Amino acid sequence: MASKEKELNKLRVLIQENLRVQRGGADRVKYIDGGTALVDAISRQNHVVFARRGCGKSLLLHSSAGMLGDGNKAIYLNCEDFKRHSFPNVLIEILDALFGELEAHLWGWFGKKKKSKLLIQKIRQDLASLRQKEDVSEQQVREVEANGSGRSGGADVEVMAPGGAGFKLGAKQEETKKKEIERTFKTRSDKLRDLDNWLPSLKKQIAEFFALSSSVETVLIQVDDFYHLRREDQPFVVDYIHRLCKDVPLYFKVATLKHASILYVDRDGQPIGAQERHDYQPINIDYTLSDFQKTQGQNKRILTEFCRLAGLGANAVPTLFKGEGFSRLVMAGGGVPRDTLSLFLEALRDAQANGDGRIGKDDVRVLSRSNFERRIEELKHDSQTGDHEPLIKGIYVLREFCLEKKTSCFLIAERVLQQDDQFRSLIYRLLDYRIVHNAGTALTHKSHSGSFQAFAIDIGCYAHLRKLQGRMNEVDLSKADAHERLRSAPVLDLTSFQSKWTSVPSDAEARMTNEEVEH
Template sequence: MLKPAQLEKLREVISENLRVQRDNDPVAYISVGTALQDAVSKQNHAIFARRGCGKTLLLHHSSRSLKPELKSIYLNCEDFKRHSFPNVLVEILASIFRELDKNISGWFGKKKKLKQIIKDILDKLKTLHVNADAHEEEVRSRSASEQHAGFDAGIKIDDITFNAKHTAKETQEVERSFRIHRQKLQELDLWLPRLKDNLRELFAASSTVKGILLQIDDLYHLKRTDQAFVVDYVHRLCKDIPIYFKIATLRHSSTLYVDREGQPIGAQERHDYQPIDIDYTFSNFPRTLKQNHAILLQFGAQAGISEAQIMGLFKGEGFDRLVMAGGGVPRDVLSLFLHLLNETVQNEGGKIGKDEVRILSRNNFERKIEELKQDSKDDEQDDLIKGIYIIKSFCLDKKNNIFVIEEKLLQQNDALRALIYRLLDYRIIHSCATALTHKSAEGTFQAFAVDIGCYAHYRKLDGRFNEIDVTHAAAKERMRSAPILDQTKIDNIVASLPGHGQVELLAESMEEEASEA
């Protein structure tokens, strides 16, 4: 049994590293694949994963693992999340060159000419910091009352009918937004060749620095319509210069590339950058389990606690269940572990088992809903809450934690696909399998698990709820018999939707929990 002082040390180590900060004490990134190797290479990359999977940690750790001739510049797009275009691009460029200015002597030498080049660039960027963005905001405000906007794709789901047809006004607004962006980019575009010449002068003057990794973290914080333009300019800036971008973001909440009027804007996957996927999902649960196990052991080692002592805090299926409850996301898993460490281990002197995780998972589900509300736009919150209600109601009605959707339906129904992707990003549902065949229907399907907090009110599942255990070797085979969520079933649930989705969503679980007592 661990001593109180050891438990306190473990709690301290994990708490201080739950959210990675730039100037925190170094924490190692646990890589079970090639992510770290890719992150330090002279190649453009986009790092995709849900929040809490270690994107920021990978960037910081890779900066400490660079060859001497490589340097890194780190930017967090959360610093620019409420800034409008093109000022957001100007400010990102200014941040890059301020970092170069700070390191110019160490990286490029003490030549006075180089210092003046950076000063001239920063002065130029100040003049480009315009206030004409108000025009775009006026356009957005005016069109907001005219159009049906919803999710990130600009699709309103009228009463959750999942009708993906755009109105003419929606299409016009999207095109108008891109036209305005192009107009504002003209001066920056004209300046780009000279800017690249200045960068070549810097590299030519250096005998040590042969490349820079430009780390752009949390791109999804920028406005969706701005992202492709920012990526486009960064990509063109880096081209034919030894600067390589590493963009970290949520895959389904980001637009890195678009094609407007036959003109490509942004950077295209596999052509302009290579993807690094560090999201550990239920589709390969052993791999996800291994990753979370290694991370927990690393923190245990920092606290002077052995593997046997760490795993001795669990009983039965406790650790596997903890990873399930956290959706495989390390930050969520560790947050739940800290709570259980306090409530179960320290206060009660017990061990963490399946029941302890079940009780906590319901509160965790409510926290995820609150997080979704805080991060989503006002005009999409209600639709997202109703979407959660639809999926939760379907799973409880079918008494199954896994549901499948035909891939053809997801491809054809933009609104349904947008909903599913958003709920994946917010860990309300979890990806379990793709290209899955079903025993009772033709076609291929994607399988998803609803968060265990949705059915945590059941004290006993036997005979009441069928839980396909994603940790089991036969899980994929059992998924082939999982209930199919199709358009007809969605429409039937929509017809009985309550007026206040979130209130009903949470009250329903409270009533069911009370009936279990």
């Protein structure tokens, strides 16, 4: 018994230390690949890694760096370091961080060559000079922001629903987003022009730098958490990185949230950014609830590896759960490994203190509310100024719709998602933040024509509520009949959404997190 407790404590430590990947942390558990992500990530090709928070984007980058063969190296940059920095200085800072990393590894990677050191120092000196150069249009930028036009924050955009009634989804949506990108280009064009003019010379210096090396042939630039950069700046940053890498032995590996990122725009017929399948290949490492068995299998493989390292054995996972405990854990985690593992630690602690040490369905249900609250806090932390308010309003509307219909899942017509950019953007961004989960695509409904996407509201929105005890029509996505049951789920249309949007209370977040809990 003492041995089992010791192994469980070791399991706790291993999981705790690996919930977040960062430099200087504990020895990392390697990325567990259910496909070809690791192979793709080490190849000499540009890639963008897409997944929700907690799915292992950072771990994939770090694990792949350790697999590189002779002559290939990786440099890691985290864009959270540059959060809220203004463009184009943020690009200069990213470039300086890149060449700073190269300078730090100069002798170990490239050998003690004075000319190599001088080249790197010259590049960083040029970047420092450009960084200090005053933006010619800075006063214009301040004036524009002072009078409220082109704000990066919380101005609202009116969206017309069928029938003429409107609802507001916030300033960061399609038309305003395009205007903000155009404003960014015009007001920052002077320093950006200097960067563009310098690019051929910079690439010549990079080529010369690699020519001096007798061992390093390729460097992969790993740009993590790209979504932390201001969305209106993102296409300009990735555009420059893409052009920097072209025809020199550099390749970018960008990791980001898919629906919180703008990687490509068309500006007056001029492409800005990097285009999927043309300029980079996508690596999607997200496991969603739409294929529950596959997602559950991936989460089980990850937990099994932790158990093995803790000395519990490769077959320990089934002994830690009872009944539908594990499938409910994966459901509560939205299929996201970090959320699933974090909930596992809490549930295991409670099960050891108050039960037989095994986790059941009810143990997970009790914890789902706190998990939902953490996701809202992450949303507020990650979203840009003013963005979180319309997102929280959107959560409130979706939650009220599901509580009213007493359903955990709902359908939205593909036609509506395709035709209404702002509505689609709101839904998909809530997917990124794991408030709603993808439960199925290309579904037909038993009573409505057309094709539909299915979504599941996070169980933390309702599982703790006394008033719904025994009354919630919950679709268990782990069951074989889940697909058929989704075909009868209620349909959320724009009219219903707009009607509820207009009555969202000012204290929506507090109402969602302070309701009476069922014990």
